[in-house]
Amino acid sequence: MDLKQLYQDIILEHGKNPRNFGKCENHTNEARGHNPLCGDQVQIFLKMNKEKKVENLTFQGSGCAISIASTSIMTELVKGKSIESAKKLIELFLTMIKSSEETKFDECDEDEKTKIMSLSGVTKYPMRVKCATLAWHTLSSAIEGKKQEVNSESID
């Protein structure tokens, strides 16, 4: 296995300088995620406007390079999108991480595809998959307005 596949430059860069870090003002939705195996935590803040568009998306938390980069990239990709597109993106990401099938990036532009693909290295490291997916599950929970904390051990 090649570590460079896992720790691609884009991941290291986002891991060191996460985008959209902090609590955003006037957020309408929020959710917490927790990985009990390592104690990592993530908190997602989402500001949805009347047109059901993601006006702002930020996060707080601590975690490994994979989890911070995944969260940071997610906020960049989802910000400005409609809720429906956000949901599709979450599904696309989780499908890519979990299944060996060829992922269809029909609705993504090149930049989006590159960013999502940069995280595909974790598929070869089963113990690290949850590091990459926790934020996406937590975003899904924030969109749904669920009250319960997302626990990485109780999601697929």
Next chain:
Amino acid sequence: MKINDVKSQFPIFSKKINGKHLVYLDSSNSSQKPIKVINSLDNFYKNEFSNIGRSIHSLAVNATNKFEETRMSVKNFLNANSKEEIIFTKNATESINLVAHTFGQQNINKGDEIIISELEHHSNYVPWHYLRQTKGAVIKFAPIDENGDIIIGELKKLITSKTKIIAVTHLSNVTGTIVPIKEIVEIANKKNIPVLVDGCQSAPHIKIDVKDLNCDFYAISCHKVYGPTGVGILYAKKKWLERLPPYIGGGGMISEVGKEKITYAPLPEKYEAGTMPTAEVVAFNESIKFMEAVGIENIIKHEKELTNYALEKLKKINSINIIGNPKNKAGVISFTMKGIHPHDISTIVDEEGVAIRAGHHCCQVLHQKLNLTATARASIGVYNTKEDIDVLCDSIKKCRKVFELQ
């Protein structure tokens, strides 16, 4: 057996991990198994298998004898007074649960206090938490200082007329602190408070003499002592095992069963309900023989040398932070590195065949105290060598390279 011959007794070290020689530094989690233990399991199932204590055929008699031989070896290993004081359980977690449940049922009432420490593994906290929930007990935490030592003066101050039991670890699985159990027992004894010791980490690494420690309960997980999984030990002073109610009910632990009345078996069977992990208990005798063949004094000396060597080398690596600097430290080295999360360290060193652990090591209270969510941990076993430590240090340096840190 000479220390240099130890590694060759463990078949797993002839295997390659990610194409590299295995450098196993996760013995605090679980130890590898010497060939004699593996052969014993194999032999028992192939040639000697029977359930114990029930049937009177030859196989059953032989199996029962072997099972009881291990109990005798454990008694000698711990320097207990009698083999009735040695109870086989599933693991140390079950041993502690056994005490918390039965002692709690009999002796804990609303407002009664239990003292544990900030070093404790979840298995020496959660069972007592159940008593907080069901009985309204109060749990007090003896604090640690910045070195990771329990502040004995503060522990003393926590004792009141309501203190019913003190439960502490003998050796921290995060900081490697060797806790002065004898001193704590002496303090507790003056107030007639029993002491339970979580001996999970200490059993494979330091000399244990329960008579000298004078503790009331001592819990061990055999898989950490170069033995099979599925077996734990509870040592308890006979007076407690006689006085406390039984724990798990079923076959084997009864004397007579009627529609109205049930009486229980004498010790130690009173606490060993159902079919026990027979082959595993029998094989654990080989683990004790292995420890004795190497010699506990040699184990202590070897691991102390390795620990000092590792600490010295690790401290030289840029931006590494060793967690805790206790007065008396065993071969458990937890650390963090600026700019790299412990999970990433673990993944990268694994590529070099180095097995360490990353996370909170089932000690979230301790990590909260240290203001950390996770640490990386290298823990030493009798089979480790200086070369292992060299590979560990080189692989940690590689982490800095992967992360493009100076």
